[in-house]
Amino acid sequence: MSLLQGSLSLRRFLVLGPVPTEDDLQEGLRQDAFRPFEDGLEEERLGWCDWRNLLILPPDKDWVTQERFAIFGLRLDTRKVPTALLKAQVELKLQSLQKDKDLAFVGREARISLADEVKAELLLKVLPTPKISEVAWDLKGGMLWTTASSTKTQSALIGLFIKSFGCELQPLAPLLLAGRLLPRVSVEALMALDPFDLTLETA
Amino acid sequence: MKPMELMEQGRFLGEEFLLWLWMRGLSEGGTSGLENDQSACFLDDAVTLSNEQGDCKALSLAKGNPAESREAFEALSRGFRPAKAKMRLLSGDMEWTFTLGAAGLEISTLKLPPTQSKDNQGRVADRLFLLEEGMAHLERRFEAFLTIRTGNPDELQEALRAWLRQGLDGLVGVAGGDADDLPWQG
Numbered sequence: 001m002s003l004l005q006g007s008l009s010l011r012r013f014l015v016l017g018p019v020p021t022e023d024d025l026q027e028g029l030r031q032d033a034f035r036p037f038e039d040g041l042e043e044e045r046l047g048w049c050d051w052r053n054l055l056i057l058p059p060d061k062d063w064v065t066q067e068r069f070a071i072f073g074l075r076l077d078t079r080k081v082p083t084a085l086l087k088a089q090v091e092l093k094l095q096s097l098q099k100d101k102d103l104a105f106v107g108r109e110a111r112i113s114l115a116d117e118v119k120a121e122l123l124l125k126v127l128p129t130p131k132i133s134e135v136a137w138d139l140k141g142g143m144l145w146t147t148a149s150s151t152k153t154q155s156a157l158i159g160l161f162i163k164s165f166g167c168e169l170q171p172l173a174p175l176l177l178a179g180r181l182l183p184r185v186s187v188e189a190l191m192a193l194d195p196f197d198l199t200l201e202t203a
Numbered sequence: 204m205k206p207m208e209l210m211e212q213g214r215f216l217g218e219e220f221l222l223w224l225w226m227r228g229l230s231e232g233g234t235s236g237l238e239n240d241q242s243a244c245f246l247d248d249a250v251t252l253s254n255e256q257g258d259c260k261a262l263s264l265a266k267g268n269p270a271e272s273r274e275a276f277e278a279l280s281r282g283f284r285p286a287k288a289k290m291r292l293l294s295g296d297m298e299w300t301f302t303l304g305a306a307g308l309e310i311s312t313l314k315l316p317p318t319q320s321k322d323n324q325g326r327v328a329d330r331l332f333l334l335e336e337g338m339a340h341l342e343r344r345f346e347a348f349l350t351i352r353t354g355n356p357d358e359l360q361e362a363l364r365a366w367l368r369q370g371l372d373g374l375v376g377v378a379g380g381d382a383d384d385l386p387w388q389g
Contacts (some may be wrong), residue, residue, distance in 0.1 A: 175213030
């Protein structure tokens with residue numbers, strides 16, 4: 001699934017807010033470019049990447065602007081330690097701690113702290129799973145296409161987009177599109193429409 | 204209004220638009236009814252119907268010819284509404300196929316007409332053009348539907364009900380009989 005080849009699944013958003021200058025656009029992409037995981041317990045990271053290759057960070061500016069579109073990728077990485085492995089490692093560490101310090105019991109807080117320590121160690125060994133969603137922003141038309149299909153990825157896109165570019169994204173659902181296509185019909189009139197009753201008595 | 208509320212409130216418009224496309228595909232050769240528009244849009248070989256009431260909430264019809272099937276018309280006449288449908292859009296020698304969702308007019312598994320460019324930059328430019336071209340055809344249809352829906356809702360409701368009755372009686376099919384007469388045929 002890609003803008004380059006194959007079939008596409010797309011969502012369309014209306015972009016609300018001033019169109020950034022070329023410099024502001026590049027600055028937003030640079031400032032919130034994807035940054036790989038480091039130490040710590042973080043299990044999820046997101047940021048902008050190049051639409052052609054998720055390892056090109058920040059997006060290559062020569063490839064972002066394509067005629068009136070700005071094209072880039074949203075990279076969302078997740079990493080997770082398998083629960084069974086974490087539990088087993090914590091258990092061994094606890095046993096070792098009790099033996100070394102001759103403890104009959106380890107308190108709750110110490111257990112949590114140990115579990116976090118083990119988890120942080122294991123997270124460094126886990127390869128993240130990247131997910132890339134492409135974004136094509138029609139800067140002149142105020143419209144944005146994205147291959148982000150899950151609600152979670154769309155929410156991440158909406159949040160990061162406003163942070164990077166100061167523009168709000170509104171899903172272009174039927175009512176919103178109707179308002180754009182039929183400006184002569186008031187919003188109140190559109191909102192007051194009732195669904196048709198198509199049930200047939202003979203059915 | 205929050206985006207999800209906006210989507211939920213307008214869902215019926217998406218459902219009725221799908222139904223209108225379905226009806227025009229069978230009774231008007233898939234044309235939009237707009238002047239100088241030679242394109243056509245049809246419901247292809249898959250549709251999912253949904254219903255808030257009743258024991259069965261969703262019904263998927265695929266393969267064969269669900270658009271003209273008695274199962275589809277029976278479900279529609281009992282209150283089921285199209286939730287998503289596979290569509291075919293034709294204009295000149297170009298063809299787009301995609302699944303259109305009613306709730307957010309979302310597009311999935313979109314196949315664009317082939318492109319000629321060999322390099323990445325050219326391919327992306329071509330594919331964005333083709334994407335916009337296809338969506339413009341769809342948007343023009345949505346506008347035509349909305350114009351009737353807001354201007355003369357009773358007439359449209361009656362037309363849809365009459366079409367459902369015809370469907371139950373097995374009287375629906377591609378209009379004209381002679382496919383060569385259809386305006387979108389080369």
